[in-house]
Amino acid sequence: MKLSPAKSIRGSVAVPGDKSISHRSVMLGSIARGTTEIHGFLEGADCLSTISCFRHMGVDIENKNDVVTVHGKGLHGLSAPSVPLDCGNSGTTTRLISGILAAQGFSAVLTGDASIQKRPMGRIITPLSMMGADIKSIHGNDCAPLQITGKPLSGICYDSPVASAQVKSAILLAGLYAEGETRVTEPQISRNHTELMLKFFGADIRTEGSSAMVRQTPELYGNQITVPGDISSAVYFAAAGMILPNSEVLIKNVGINPTRAGLLTVCKAMGADLTPINEDHSGSEPTADLLVRSSSLHGTVIQGSVIPAMIDELPTVALMACFAQGRTIIKDAAELKVKESNRIALVAENLRAMGADVTETDDGMIIDGGRPLHGASISAHKDHRLAMTFAIAALAAEGTTELQDADCVSISYPNFYTDLKRLVRS
Ligand code: S3P
Numbered sequence: 001m002k003l004s005p006a007k008s009i010r011g012s013v014a015v016p017g018d019k020s021i022s023h024r025s026v027m028l029g030s031i032a033r034g035t036t037e038i039h040g041f042l043e044g045a046d047c048l049s050t051i052s053c054f055r056h057m058g059v060d061i062e063n064k065n066d067v068v069t070v071h072g073k074g075l076h077g078l079s080a081p082s083v084p085l086d087c088g089n090s091g092t093t094t095r096l097i098s099g100i101l102a103a104q105g106f107s108a109v110l111t112g113d114a115s116i117q118k119r120p121m122g123r124i125i126t127p128l129s130m131m132g133a134d135i136k137s138i139h140g141n142d143c144a145p146l147q148i149t150g151k152p153l154s155g156i157c158y159d160s161p162v163a164s165a166q167v168k169s170a171i172l173l174a175g176l177y178a179e180g181e182t183r184v185t186e187p188q189i190s191r192n193h194t195e196l197m198l199k200f201f202g203a204d205i206r207t208e209g210s211s212a213m214v215r216q217t218p219e220l221y222g223n224q225i226t227v228p229g230d231i232s233s234a235v236y237f238a239a240a241g242m243i244l245p246n247s248e249v250l251i252k253n254v255g256i257n258p259t260r261a262g263l264l265t266v267c268k269a270m271g272a273d274l275t276p277i278n279e280d281h282s283g284s285e286p287t288a289d290l291l292v293r294s295s296s297l298h299g300t301v302i303q304g305s306v307i308p309a310m311i312d313e314l315p316t317v318a319l320m321a322c323f324a325q326g327r328t329i330i331k332d333a334a335e336l337k338v339k340e341s342n343r344i345a346l347v348a349e350n351l352r353a354m355g356a357d358v359t360e361t362d363d364g365m366i367i368d369g370g371r372p373l374h375g376a377s378i379s380a381h382k383d384h385r386l387a388m389t390f391a392i393a394a395l396a397a398e399g400t401t402e403l404q405d406a407d408c409v410s411i412s413y414p415n416f417y418t419d420l421k422r423l424v425r426s
Contacts, residue, residue, distance in 0.1 A: 001406035001417075003394035005375075006424040008294075009240045012250035013419050017042040017227035019412050020165070020193050021255070021285065023050045023092045025225045026061065027173070028201050029070030030054040031078065031100060034222035038068040041227055044412045049088035049112075053097055056081040057108075072222045075176065080106035084145065087112040089340060089382075089411050092166055094144055095124050096194075099170035102133035103177030104150035109138070111145035115340050115382065118143060124170045127158045131174055131182070155180035155216070162335065163308040165190040168212060175214040176203060185211040188305040191259045196284045197225075228255035228287045232312040233413050235263055236388045237423065239316045241292035242272050243323040243396045249423060251290040262309030266317060269300040270324055299326035299369055307332045312339075315347045315389045321367035322356040323396065330364035340411075341383040350378045350390055354397055375399035384411035391417070395424065 022042040027050065029036030041047065041063075051061050051068070058079035060071040073079075078100075087093040087110055094110055098121075101108050111117070122142035128135050134149040155178045160167050163186045172194055175182025189210045198205045200223055204215040234251045241249040256264065256276060267274045273295040276288035297320060302310075310317070314333055321328035336343040348360035353376040357368040375397050380387035382405050391409075394401035409416040 001403045003391060003401045003403055004426060005397060005399070006244055006395040006426050008244050008246040008425045009237065009249050009395070009423045010247060010425055011423045012252060013237055013423060014252045015229040015233040015237070015254065016044065016413055016415070018230040018255050019044060019046060019232065020092065020191060021197070021227045022047040023096065024193055024197050025227065026050045026054060026068065026070055027096055027100065028197055028220060029072055029222055030057070030059040031075050032072040032201050032220035032222040033074045034072055036070040036072060036222040037224045038070070039066070039226045041068040042230065042412070044414060045088055045410050046090035046093065046412060049086065049090045050093045053085040053087065053093060056083060056085055070222070075217070075219060076105070078104055081108050084109040084111045087116055087144070089113050089115055091116065091119055094121070095166040095170045096173060098124050098128060098135060098146060098148060099173035101148040101150065102128045102131065102135060102174045103153050107147065107149040109145055109147050116144050120338055121146060123162060123164065123167050127156065127160070127167070127171050128174055130156050130158065131178055133174065153178035155182040157183045158185070160184055160186045163188040163190045164335070165194065169194040172198065172205070172212060172214050176217045178216055181213055181215050183211055183213045188308050189259055190308045191257065193257070193285070200284060226283070228285050229253045230412070231255055231260055231263060234290060235313045235316045236392050236416070238267070238274060238290060238292045239320050240392045240395055242274070242295040242297060242320060245294050247294045249292050251292065253287050254290050256286050256288050259309055262306040263313045263317070265306055266300065266302055266310060270297045270320065271295060272297060297324035297369070299324050299328040301329045303329070303331045311335060312385060315343050315385050316392065318347050318351065318358065318365055318367055319389055319393050321369055322351060322358070322371070322373060324369035326369060328367045328369065331361065332363055334363040339383070341381045341386060343383070343386070346381055346383070346386055347389070350386070351393070353378060354393060373397035375401040377402045378404065380405040380408055382408045384408045384413070388413065388416055391420065
């Protein structure tokens with residue numbers, strides 16, 4: 001795809017539903033008793049992989065007129081799939097379903113695309129095995145494909161070495177089936193959508209600081225879910241609004257759960273003109289509209305507990321830092337190396353190709369802002385978040401940018417380029 005510079009970005013946009021919450025609503029709906037109606041479900045390829053996996057386990061899931069209806073089978077009602085379950089590009093699908101499969105009365109194989117088959121699964125194999133699960137990496141490399149045979153499980157107390165909602169959620173989902181109590185403690189709190197939704201579906205779950213505890217649960221009950229807009233999709237328009245001149249963009253109905261909204265803290269620290277308005281705290285997942293205007297950004301240090309609360313936004317924040325005065329340091333973010341791609345190496349390499357002053361470190365990046373960006377030939381390496389970040393970079397660069405693998409935005413935001421085109425003034 002060829003992308004040209006833009007003069008400004010103006011108007012309003014409603015970003016698609018939150019990816020993490022969409023996955024969880026189908027998963028919990030499938031193992032709940034009764035019907036779950038999901039409004040605002042994200043129709044991205046990742047979440048469609050989750051639907052497909054549960055359909056292969058006998059769950060009737062309708063997807064029409066903008067509503068996904070899941071006819072739940074109850075905690076013990078899934079059936080053995082006759083084919084390997086294809087998780088596509090989705091780490092959330094692979095890791096969370098592993099927790100559920102660990103306790104079923106059958107055996108199944110989980111697999112996915114080339115990226116999924118390189119991502120670390122030892123982080124779920126270890127705790128699930130401690131609970132009694134029979135889970136193996138088929139090629140013995142701690143990656144998918146995974147062979148999982150359901151077993152009776154027992155609760156554990158697990159100190160997770162990483163702040164990862166996927167790890168925490170896999171353990172909590174297995175914990176629904178495990179004898180006694182299952183406790184997961186993280187080094188920092190990661191997104192808590194699983195905890196909130198499990199509670200909403202009737203599970204016996206509580207939290208204490210960075211620990212979550214669930215007890216064996218006799219039944220979950222289907223419910224109505226309205227998925228808020230995804231802050232991880234909002235970040236692209238927010239960044240464009242800040243770094244392009246004469247810009248003003250209103251991003252509507254964005255989820256601002258504090259365990260996800262580290263972006264808002266960091267934008268403030270960078271001096272961004274970003275105001276949350278129309279905040280709604282009536283549901284379990286708070287939302288707001290984000291009003292963003294052209295900003296005079298300055299560098300900051302991004303580290304510690306804010307990192308898990310904005311992990312997927314860091315590539316875009318690195319781009320913002322190129323337009324900030326002074327130095328931005330991102331640290332404690334080694335997890336970026338094991339996402340859909342190595343996001344430290346590829347963000348640094350691509351930003352440098354566009355003329356930015358970026359140094360990659362073991363756990364982040366150092367960015368000295370203020371150098372103008374120029375168009376370049378950029379590959380997203382099939383990573384949706386890189387494609388969208390560099391589409392925005394192209395708007396703020398001089399000259400034309402050629403973006404390879406641009407179509408991988410379908411993983412989380414199929415209409416991204418249409419929405420962007422509508423807002424861009426060239
Ligand atoms: C997710 C958790 C995060 C995030 C991913 C979605 C989730 O991954 O990067 O895009 O839905 O639980 P980790 O759990 O690996 O940090």
